[in-house]
Amino acid sequence: MxxxxxxxxxxxxxxxxxxxxxxxxxxxxxxxxxxxxxxxxxxxxxxxxxxxxxxxxxxxxxxxxxxxxxxxxxxxxxxxxxxxxxxxxxxxxxxGGESSFLVAMALGTKFSVVTVLESTAKVIRENLQKYGFTSRVASVRFANVPVLDLVDEEKAAQAILVEAKKAIADDGAEVIVLGCTGMSPLARKLQQELGVPVVDPAAxxxxxxxxxxxxxxxxxxxxxxxxxxxxxx
Amino acid sequence: MxxxxxxxxxxxxxxxxxxxxxxxxxxxxxxxxxxxxxxxxxxxxxxxxxxxxxxxxxxxxxxxxxxxxxxxxxxxxxxxxxxxxxxxxxxxxxxGGESSFLVAMALGTKFSVVTVLESTAKVIRENLQKYGFTSRVASVRFANVPVLDLVDEEKAAQAILVEAKKAIADDGAEVIVLGCTGMSPLARKLQQELGVPVVDPAAxxxxxxxxxxxxxxxxxxxxxxxxxxxxxx
Amino acid sequence: MxxxxxxxxxxxxxxxxxxxxxxxxxxxxxxxxxxxxxxxxxxxxxxxxxxxxxxxxxxxxxxxxxxxxxxxxxxxxxxxxxxxxxxxxxxxxxxGGESSFLVAMALGTKFSVVTVLESTAKVIRENLQKYGFTSRVASVRFANVPVLDLVDEEKAAQAILVEAKKAIADDGAEVIVLGCTGMSPLARKLQQELGVPVVDPAAxxxxxxxxxxxxxxxxxxxxxxxxxxxxxx
Amino acid sequence: MxxxxxxxxxxxxxxxxxxxxxxxxxxxxxxxxxxxxxxxxxxxxxxxxxxxxxxxxxxxxxxxxxxxxxxxxxxxxxxxxxxxxxxxxxxxxxxGGESSFLVAMALGTKFSVVTVLESTAKVIRENLQKYGFTSRVASVRFANVPVLDLVDEEKAAQAILVEAKKAIADDGAEVIVLGCTGMSPLARKLQQELGVPVVDPAAxxxxxxxxxxxxxxxxxxxxxxxxxxxxxx
Amino acid sequence: MxxxxxxxxxxxxxxxxxxxxxxxxxxxxxxxxxxxxxxxxxxxxxxxxxxxxxxxxxxxxxxxxxxxxxxxxxxxxxxxxxxxxxxxxxxxxxxGGESSFLVAMALGTKFSVVTVLESTAKVIRENLQKYGFTSRVASVRFANVPVLDLVDEEKAAQAILVEAKKAIADDGAEVIVLGCTGMSPLARKLQQELGVPVVDPAAxxxxxxxxxxxxxxxxxxxxxxxxxxxxxx
Amino acid sequence: MxxxxxxxxxxxxxxxxxxxxxxxxxxxxxxxxxxxxxxxxxxxxxxxxxxxxxxxxxxxxxxxxxxxxxxxxxxxxxxxxxxxxxxxxxxxxxxGGESSFLVAMALGTKFSVVTVLESTAKVIRENLQKYGFTSRVASVRFANVPVLDLVDEEKAAQAILVEAKKAIADDGAEVIVLGCTGMSPLARKLQQELGVPVVDPAAxxxxxxxxxxxxxxxxxxxxxxxxxxxxxx
Missing domain, CATH: 3.40.50.1860 (Rossmann fold)
Structure with missing residues (x-):
């Protein structure tokens, strides 16, 4: 294939x-x-x-x-x-978005998306509404890291982690979807730290x-x- | 202005x-x-x-x-x-779409959109879902008339009229939204024939x-x- | 006209x-x-x-x-x-209510209503549900100012401002709808202070x-x- | 009591x-x-x-x-x-309305309301939307019998029966709610004829x-x- | 009977x-x-x-x-x-669940369920979604008290009370539903303390x-x- | 694996x-x-x-x-x-159900489920509501074939085909989900005949x-x- x-x-x-x-x-x-x-x-x-x-x-x-x-x-x-x-x-x-939302819904009843920027979060929220998935969404959060700054992996990971933790503790997320396809290595690390599934949209x-x-x-x-x-x- | x-x-x-x-x-x-x-x-x-x-x-x-x-x-x-x-x-x-949907919701509880082609209907349905308006929509119908054929006004009017009547009789539409901005003269004629408000998205x-x-x-x-x-x- | x-x-x-x-x-x-x-x-x-x-x-x-x-x-x-x-x-x-909600939905994806009293807020929430608009609503807040006290414009403005700011910061409102028609002068002032559109239902x-x-x-x-x-x- | x-x-x-x-x-x-x-x-x-x-x-x-x-x-x-x-x-x-809708939802997943007039049906549909019950509603139908004509019980029963049967066969209703409180004797008769529960709003x-x-x-x-x-x- | x-x-x-x-x-x-x-x-x-x-x-x-x-x-x-x-x-x-949700919806526009454990809360949330009632739900909270520990009524009451108060103050609950049928005596006490209706699912x-x-x-x-x-x- | x-x-x-x-x-x-x-x-x-x-x-x-x-x-x-x-x-x-619904939502905006019996259809409808997918569902239909009769593949295929065609023509289905896991060979045949994707829940x-x-x-x-x-x- x-x-x-x-x-x-x-x-x-x-x-x-x-x-x-x-x-x-x-x-x-x-x-x-x-x-x-x-x-x-x-x-x-x-x-x-x-x-x-x-x-x-x-x-x-x-x-x-x-x-x-x-x-x-x-x-x-x-x-x-x-x-x-x-x-x-x-x-x-x-x-990336659609696939990761579908996968997330096979893993829990409520997922949160943690994405890079507020502008990206706005588009993703609109997509989730368009797809009819809002009843399964705990929140869409953003880490305020532009896509091309994801290369500084350490800093990006930290910012994403903070938002993912809030999504779990405050919004009731049971699954985290990363809202950018440039974060595959992060997905694995975050999953270990968070104790809930973390979906990489690229994968x-x-x-x-x-x-x-x-x-x-x-x-x-x-x-x-x-x-x-x-x-x- | x-x-x-x-x-x-x-x-x-x-x-x-x-x-x-x-x-x-x-x-x-x-x-x-x-x-x-x-x-x-x-x-x-x-x-x-x-x-x-x-x-x-x-x-x-x-x-x-x-x-x-x-x-x-x-x-x-x-x-x-x-x-x-x-x-x-x-x-x-x-x-055109958004404005006409908003106007339609000021005129009745359920509106139908009658547009030109099936492909257009698909996009409009997705937009209505994205805007959160589906509970106010009776149906989205299409007359199977490409946009540029709207110049043959008589024929287009006939095809649109047929679908608008079905929307009212079968789907419960109380208001008709024309799903194309090239139909302003039609809007007025249709309104008279149908007896319900017909919203022209261009206007x-x-x-x-x-x-x-x-x-x-x-x-x-x-x-x-x-x-x-x-x-x- | x-x-x-x-x-x-x-x-x-x-x-x-x-x-x-x-x-x-x-x-x-x-x-x-x-x-x-x-x-x-x-x-x-x-x-x-x-x-x-x-x-x-x-x-x-x-x-x-x-x-x-x-x-x-x-x-x-x-x-x-x-x-x-x-x-x-x-x-x-x-x-006032219906018109301002429709206008608000042309300006952003999520709006909050800031009204006068809790009782008014309850009715407005019920109307929003009846109109099918809840997916577009960030919150309905109230400033605890009876309608006839709106004549003390300064004080009312202050109370409304506090709630509008919370609506934006905490609830995700992108647009503010004033939930009372006696506040037209306030709408203009608030819009300047808040940096988001403020819809006056009377207008x-x-x-x-x-x-x-x-x-x-x-x-x-x-x-x-x-x-x-x-x-x- | x-x-x-x-x-x-x-x-x-x-x-x-x-x-x-x-x-x-x-x-x-x-x-x-x-x-x-x-x-x-x-x-x-x-x-x-x-x-x-x-x-x-x-x-x-x-x-x-x-x-x-x-x-x-x-x-x-x-x-x-x-x-x-x-x-x-x-x-x-x-x-009558609210109580009968609640009872109906204890009896099946989808109910239809059969009421007297189209105008009544419009109000009931709006109430169902306001109460948040639309996902449980198969349809709201009307028999075109004014309230005060319900005294001609035979004729009313016939008209209601026709609509109730359509609700079951065409709309998927599993329960019928009578959309008028002047029909108690009818409720019992209809239930026998229809083979599904018929809820009398008065009771x-x-x-x-x-x-x-x-x-x-x-x-x-x-x-x-x-x-x-x-x-x- | x-x-x-x-x-x-x-x-x-x-x-x-x-x-x-x-x-x-x-x-x-x-x-x-x-x-x-x-x-x-x-x-x-x-x-x-x-x-x-x-x-x-x-x-x-x-x-x-x-x-x-x-x-x-x-x-x-x-x-x-x-x-x-x-x-x-x-x-x-x-x-118990279905009946108490129906009763709660006759008493206010938004209810919260306060149940015993997080696992119970998850099932109840899923049921509320299945029944189509989520637009009427303020929240589903849990007191972290296993069912069989409800016999220590005093302690259970205290834990439930804390969550019920949060449901009212933070989530907008107007009615409380107890999310376990082993709490009938508690329902009466809580209602007095909370000032809003408390529904006992067993009753x-x-x-x-x-x-x-x-x-x-x-x-x-x-x-x-x-x-x-x-x-x- | x-x-x-x-x-x-x-x-x-x-x-x-x-x-x-x-x-x-x-x-x-x-x-x-x-x-x-x-x-x-x-x-x-x-x-x-x-x-x-x-x-x-x-x-x-x-x-x-x-x-x-x-x-x-x-x-x-x-x-x-x-x-x-x-x-x-x-x-x-x-x-089978959940997986096939998720796959179907990657293939079109509206899917229909065609299952074996009315009782099965009732459970599947309830699941779709529980999963929050109803806005993506055109219909749930059944062919009136008990599971164990699926061995008579020809007859089952015919009955399923009839319902799938209705789902597409009358309900607006763009994708068909087979509502039983005993139909894998059928899925391939039906897809060819229907011209829309047919999802086998087992696969x-x-x-x-x-x-x-x-x-x-x-x-x-x-x-x-x-x-x-x-x-x-």
Whole structure:
């Protein structure tokens, strides 16, 4: 099985730091390929970033299908352009936010998302409402760490830990979802310290993609209708 | 007061047919300016269209604010890039879908949206869920008429009428919202034939923009945080 | 356009203090007329007050339509007798609570209402549930200031400010709705101090009435059925 | 135990037909007294009727408490003035609609209400939304029989039966709630014919009143705050 | 009328302490019989306990119907095996949790449950979600007192009181539901101290059983279908 | 990785027909072991069946953990004893219903469940409400085929197909979930005929178990608290 992970920003430096983790997340036998966008913002933290990245996400997704991949993951907890990508391609499409929320709901009755910035938290809250999952959400918190500062892992871990602890103690979270796909190593550490499951959206979207492809499932074309050829000026 | 109506497609021909209606929708004393996008799809009917139009919607919205307009409307029932535009500008931003849903809820307990295509209906349903309005929605129906075919007004009217009648008789709709901004003349005709209020999203978003600007209100920057300067590659 | 504002209490003294603000809220070209009830409680703060005022609200609304007004607003954040008035008349009927909630939802994802008394808060919470808006509500708070004490504007402003700040900091409010129509001057001051939009229900209901009348819209008679002649003993 | 049943209309003729049924609904040892209003509409079918009856419902409820009754029921499926009455008195207050919905939810997962008129159905739907019960409601249907025509029992029964059968077959109702308190004899007949439980709101509100009074429970004064003395002009 | 109260644990000692309270809860004329299970855990505090008790609850319920009782109550706030029992028998079945939630909703708009252990709270929260009542719930709290320690009434009362006060002050509870059926004497004391209604689930389920039986109502067999004879190995 | 599939009925004949399908559902490298219960009903179709099977499901799950399995699946779309099993063991526990609903929500906005019997449909609807997924559900339908009759694959397929088509055409389903774990071969056939994704709950729960175990995740012990040692009489 061949899965392409699309990191929907234009930062090849950031992407380089993520490759090993994404390969590690897959089952033996799954070939994982990680790419970022040719153009667009260097990080996705605002709806504004999403809007600017949108055409390039579509472009990369289209190529992914053409090149014969079995599935594609949009590697971001904000699920940018998810509906548009699913309209465009027929191979399974998963995404960091959606996949991690689904996994979290298999692990407890209430989960909290701990993400990077307030702007990201706003988008994630809106997505949770759109997906109909709010009755399962304890809170969406943010650590006030921009995505590209996640490379200072120690400091990021500390800030995330503080919010995750509040989510558990004050909001009733039984499961923590990390609200950014750049935090895989953190997920493991946090889980040990917190004593509750910590879901890494990058891993979750790869595992879900593998599972869908293996089951012969892809998103419904009755839900995500294929656009006809249309004039683009 | 100066309001700019942004028709988020690239069809200047379609836009030309809408100008008179938009001006008519405003109060005396409101100056209305109607533009379309410099690039992008010729109509917005799929999430895919939205994604391709997104960067140009942002560009036009930014210029609108710079040129001193008091408010901007995104003239589309699918509310494309609404969150991104609100992040970007500080003047009031309204949009066809959201505005018409709000107006409809002032007129009855249950409304139905009748839109053009199934793909559009899917996006509108998702928006209604995202906005938390589903308990007020009787149904979202579509007439199977592409946006640019709305110029054949007679035929479009007939198809919309059929669905609107079903919405009232079968789904319990008390109010009809037209799910496309290219139907202003239709709204008036349909209202007479149906005997229930018919909300035109193009007019609704202009009236809401006027009302907000007059009250000194604009969207909350605590909801739509301003993105910092960021590298766009 | 001629709009009548019905302050649904019997206090002509209070009403006198509101006239200038209501006229100011309207567009040039809108004629605004402000009246209170001939009988009933001197303020509307409890469901009990609403019940006693109900027949007089209906009486004034009926006359308003007979006298050729284009719209009527029930000038109270508790929306007293709103359904009954809409059953009775065919001109657009707006109301302080409903209108301000709708406006607030165009400005942010979560709003809080800050009202005068706990009893008022209870009614407003019930209305928000009835309207299906609770997923958009951060909180309903009260400042413990009876309506008629709002004339001591300084003190009222202080108490409201405290609660509004808590709504923003603790409850996640992005927009503040004032939960009483006697606070128009306060709305402007609070907005400056709080840095988020503050919606005045008195102004909101006038702007919505103007917008509806201008669009040729009135509440659906399929939602608010006209009562037949009936014996009243 | 002494319970007063308040039929919130002014029709002493209708009331006379209901007395025997109400007494029959009570346990041995419960003294039941049935009254109607001194003034107001002869039937309660519209919000408009409710508004006109409101002050008299309050008056009768106040006297009921003064005369030492242990509980009072507002004998109407539209629950008119329920909040106002609870603000006013401290003895338990039950009502036809609310009581029957609660009983229905002890009998199945989905219930339908079959009421008299479309206008009544609209109010009942709004109440169900206000009470937060919509996830348990299959449908609210109406038989198009005005309240005072219920005396022609045969014809009413037929019309109600047709709608109840549709509720079960088409809407998934497992329990039927009669949406009018003038149908007690019908409830028994319908239950036999339909094979599912049929809840009579008149009986339900009496049984709930008995249960509350026996348990030493009355509505919370933290929910329904007592109004202070206030000038009524 | 003959009602059997089934305490769904195997502790005859605990059961002995409850008999007098259950008899006191009934109307004169109702014969109340209290039994516990022949086998199973000595208390029901976890879903695990429920699972082990399930076959014995069914066995006792079946016998109750065979012996001609008019109704049966499953005397536990966790509502163990409620659906299964209703599938099995045709006489009315009530249960501590469900009955007390229904009664609470007749007394205020928001109630809190105060139960014994965190594990119990988790099950009760899940039930409230299953019943569709969450919009009426302020919170579910626990006092950290195992069921069998309720015999030290003074200490239990103190712990429950602390949580009930927090529910009222911090969570907005207007009504308190005790989340365990072993607390009847406490209910009365707490109500006096708290000033809001306190619902005893043991009493509530008996009163509801009496009411249903008296009205000729039992759960819908369209909701709880009767299982056919089936091989049990 | 070693996963045990627990078919929660006592029919070893039925179980024998399922083994090959379960093994086929797993990734290479996953060892799958399929067992049924030592005692209990021969099929799980009613809550009553669940109640009788409950103690044996716990027993088998406990042994599974003791024997060193990495995960366990409760192979039934009714999710029997799911909470109890999660309280008891620490290895990941998945189940047919929950897993397939989660997978379905990754494939479309609205799914329908097509199950075997009306009684099963009732339990599944209740579970969907308990899980908070109802806003994503188009319908729950049943084909009126008892579980053990699924061996007549042709006839079952026909009955399921009819209901699945109605779910898509009449209810708006974009994805079909099979509401029984004995239908794996059917899932593939139906998907081809229907043109929308068809989720097999047996496969879904195995894939989810594999994914959880591989990610080092198990259900939260803060959600499913471990019961203490307790006297079982």
């Amino acid at each position: 061949k899965i392409r992970v699309v990191i929907p920003n234009s930062s090849s430096e950031f992407t380089a730091t993520q490759v090993a983790e994404r390969k590690k997340a897959a089952f033996t036998g799954t070939e994982v390929d990680v790419v970022c966008l040719p153009h667009g913002p260097v990080s996705i933290e605002y709806a504004w970033d999403e809007a600017l990245a949108a055409p390039y996400i579509l472009e990369v997704a289209r190529k992914t299908e053409e090149e014969g991949y079995d599935a594609v993951t949009v590697d971001c907890a904000m699920d940018p352009s998810l509906r548009a990508v699913r309209e465009q391609v027929s191979i399974p499409v998963t995404s 979750a979207s790869i595992k879900l993609a593998e599972a869908l492809a293996a089951m012969g499932l892809a998103h419904s074309k009755a839900a995500y209708l294929t656009p006809p050829d249309k004039e683009i000026r | 100066k309001i700019r109506v942004v028709i988020p497609n690239s069809s200047s021909e379609f836009t030309a047919t809408q100008v008179a209606e938009r001006k008519k929708a405003a109060f005396t004393g409101t100056e209305v300016d109607v533009v379309c996008l410099p690039h992008g799809p010729v109509s917005i009917e799929y999430a895919w269209d939205e994604a391709l139009a997104a960067p140009y919607i942002l560009e036009v919205a930014r210029k609108t604010e710079e040129e001193g307009y008091d408010a901007v409307t995104v003239d589309c029932a699918m509310d494309p890039s609404l969150r991104a535009v609100r992040e970007q500008v500080s003047i009031p931003v309204t949009s 609704a978003s202009i009236k809401l923009a006027e009302a907000l600007a007059a009250m000194g209100l604009a969207h909350s920057k605590a909801a739509y945080l301003t993105p910092p300067d960021k590298e766009i590659r | 001629k709009i009548r504002v019905v302050i649904p209490n019997s206090s002509s003294e209070f009403t006198a203090t509101q006239v200038a603000e209501r006229k100011k809220a309207a567009f040039t070209g809108t004629e605004v007329d402000v009246v209170c009830l001939p009988h009933g409680p001197v303020s509307i703060e409890y469901a009990w007050d609403e019940a006693l005022a109900a027949p007089y609200i209906l009486e004034v609304a009926r006359k308003t339509e007979e006298e050729g007004y284009d719209a009527v607003t029930v000038d109270c954040a508790m929306d007293p007798s709103l359904r009954a008035v809409r059953e009775q008349v065919s001109i657009p009927v707006t109301s 909101a209901s006038i702007k919505l009435a103007e917008a509806l009348a201008a669009m040729g819209l009135a509440h659906s008679k399929a939602a608010y059925l006209t009562p037949p002649d009936k014996e009243i003993r | 002494k319970i007063r049943v308040v039929i919130p209309n002014s029709s002493s003729e209708f009331t006379a037909t209901q007395v025997a049924e109400r007494k029959k609904a009570a346990f041995t040892g419960t003294e039941v007294d049935v009254v109607c209003l001194p003034h107001g509409p002869v039937s309660i079918e519209y919000a408009w009727d409710e508004a006109l009856a409101a002050p008299y419902i309050l008056e009768v409820a106040r006297k009921t408490e003064e005369e030492g009754y242990d509980a009072v029921t507002v004998d109407c499926a539209m629950d008119p003035s329920l909040r106002a009455v609870r603000e006013q008195v401290s003895i338990p207050v039950t009502s 339900a509100s009496i049984k709930l009143a008995e249960a509350l009074a026996a348990m030493g429970l009355a509505h919370s004064k933290a929910a329904y705050l007592t109004p202070p003395d206030k000038e009524i002009r | 003959k009602i059997r109260v089934v305490i769904p644990n195997s502790s005859s000692e605990f059961t002995a302490t409850q008999v007098a309270e259950r008899k006191k809860a009934a109307f004169t004329g109702t014969e109340v019989d209290v039994v516990c299970l022949p086998h199973g855990p000595v208390s029901i505090e976890y879903a695990w306990d429920e699972a082990l008790a399930a076959p014995y609850i069914l066995e006792v319920a079946r016998k109750t119907e065979e012996e001609g009782y008019d109704a049966v109550t499953v005397d536990c706030a966790m509502d163990p095996s409620l659906r299964a029992v209703r599938e099995q028998v045709s006489i009315p079945v009530t249960s 509530a389920s008996i009163k509801l059983a009496e009411a249903l039986a008296a009205m000729g109502l039992a759960h819908s067999k369209a909701a709880y279908l009767t299982p056919p004879d089936k091989e049990i190995r | 070693k996963i045990r599939v627990v078919i929660p009925n006592s029919s070893s004949e039925f179980t024998a027909t399922q083994v090959a399908e379960r093994k086929k559902a797993a990734f290479t490298g996953t060892e799958v072991d399929v067992v049924c219960l030592p005692h209990g009903p021969v099929s799980i179709e009613y809550a009553w069946d669940e109640a009788l099977a409950a103690p044996y499901i716990l027993e088998v799950a406990r042994k599974t953990e003791e024997e060193g399995y990495d995960a366990v699946t409760v192979d039934c779309a009714m999710d029997p004893s799911l909470r109890a099993v999660r309280e008891q063991v620490s290895i990941p526990v998945t189940s 879904a729960s195995i894939k989810l178990a594999e994914a959880l175990a591989a990610m080092g995740l198990a259900h939260s012990k803060a959600a499913y608290l471990t019961p203490p040692d307790k006297e079982i009489r």
